[in-house]
Structures are given as C-alpha cells and as structure tokens.
Amino acid sequence: MLTSVLQLHIVLWYCKMATKAEVSSSSQYSSDQLSETIKDRFLKPLLFPEVQRDTKSFYDEKHDIPIPCLQCDVVFDDAQARETFLQHSFTKHKIVIHRVCDIVSYKCYAEYWKRRLKENDITQLTPVIQTNPETSDPPENFYLFSDSIPEDKELRLFLQRKRLESLLEIQQQEREDTRFSRACLFCSEKFIGNRKSLFQHMLTAHNFNIGQPDNIVFVNEFLDILQQKLDNLQCLYCERTFRDISTLRDHMRKKQHRRINSSNKSYDKYYMINYLEMGKSWQ
Secondary structure (H helix, E strand, C coil): CCCHHHHHHHHHHHHHHCCHHHHHHHCCCCCCCCCHHHHHHHHHHHHCCHHHHCHHHHCCHHHCCCEECCCCCCEECCCCHHHHHHHHHHHHHCEEECCHHHCCCHHHHHHHHHHHHHHCCHHHHCCEEEECCCCCCCCEEEEEECCCCHHHHHHHHHHHHHHHHHHHHHHHHHHHCCCCEEECCCCCCEEECCHHHHHHHHHHHHCCECCCHHHECCHHHHHHHHHHHHHCCECCCCCCECCCHHHHHHHHHHCCCCECCCCCHHHHHHECHHHHCCCCCCC
8 A cells, every 4th residue: 555645746746747627627617607606605605704703814824723624523723733634634535635835724715615515525526536556456536626626716716815805904904003113123213103114214224124114014023023033143134143232233234134034934924915916925
C-alpha cells in the first residue's frame, strides 16, 4: 500500500495533468449555469447572516475555527486545525483540496461544501481522479475540490470579496480614529490622531520607508511588531540582533536598513494589496 504522502503526490500530479475542460465537464454546473439564482440559493443562505457575526475568520487563522469535516462529524478547532482538516480529508475520505492558499476561510469553505454534500453525492459535485499505481492493490478514487469547478471558484471569490469588505471597514475605522497616539519608532516625537503623519515623519526625518501609508491596515499591531523588534535590538531589515541601541542605529543607518524585510511573510497581513487579488504582493 502506498503511503499517504506518496498517494498525495500522485493525486496532485493527476490534478496538474487534467485539463480545465475535463474538470468542468465533471462538475454539476458550467460557468454559464452558475447564475445569480444559484449563487443566491447556495452562497447567501450559508454565509448570511451567520458569518457576519465574526468576520475575523477571513483574515486571522486563530479565529478560523471550528472547521467541520466535509463528510463526517469530526470537527477541528485546535491550533493546527487547518493542517489536520486537510490531512483528515485526504486520508479518511480521499478528498483533495487544491490550491488551499486561495481559500480565505477554511471554516466557511468547509461549512458550505458540507451542506452541499448532504444534498448531493460527491461524484455529482467534483471530478473523480483514479490512481493506477503499479501495485497489486486496486486503483483508488480521489475527489478533487478546486477552482476549476465553477461552483468552487465562485465560493472562493465570494469569500475573498467578504474578506476585502471587512478589511476596508477596519481600515476606514482606523483612519477615522482620533484616539490614535503614538511616538515615532526612532525619536521621541509624538503623533496624535493622524497615522499618516507618523509614517510621513518617519520617511522624511528618518528615511524609514514602509510603502504607501494608505496601503496599511491593522496599524497599531503593525507598529507594535516593529517596536518590539527595535526593543529587542533587532534590525528591521536583516533581522540581526545587536548588543546595544547605539550599535543597532549605526548599523541601520550605514547599511541603509531603515526598511522592513520584504521576504518576511509575517508582514503580508498589514498590506491591503495582499487582499485585493490572489497572487499580488506588497513587495
């Protein structure tokens, strides 16, 4: 018997070899058939108003729980919920979810397909991929959920739009928040009520460039992270640690390291461009 890891590689290879036309013909709906009526019937009843009570699952993995199994009563709600959900789906139910990086909320995605699978056999909704390894074991059937299925693609896009809407609301609230009060990361000057003026000051006075201030969201959390790094005597760009603040400041000035490291993915959360379209980046 093939191991789970080897099985997964084989299935993903079949996914890549399958054409979009083949996948679409196996799904229940074509692009034309997925009309506004179908969207209203399947998407809106699931996501409204339940999801609106807590939109944090759209942008914070810690809040993206519980995640239900698509086909059984198991629920995943721990710190590794996403990973165990995917592993369980594959090993227990032969379900492969392709391009999970494009799924905004595993919780909402799983709730949607769980409801659909209660009403329909899985073979009516997804293409079936049959492996045929050179072993004595019989071929195995795997079920592929991917954005090549029009209904799945529409669901992913819908969740992306809801995430963007919730983040735009947060960003607008931050801009209108007159209680903002923060000192510069590099000097003692203090700024009240206007986040943009703080970022402009750090650019002109200290040559610290984080990009367009209007592109930032979760400003306080973002600044807290930068301040913590500096308090720990860590360079914001190369992320080396120094023995004292004077040495750190000299290093950042001489090496022109008064900027953040674009390869550090932990900063992606704070740039709106990462939420506008899958694949885009602030880098």
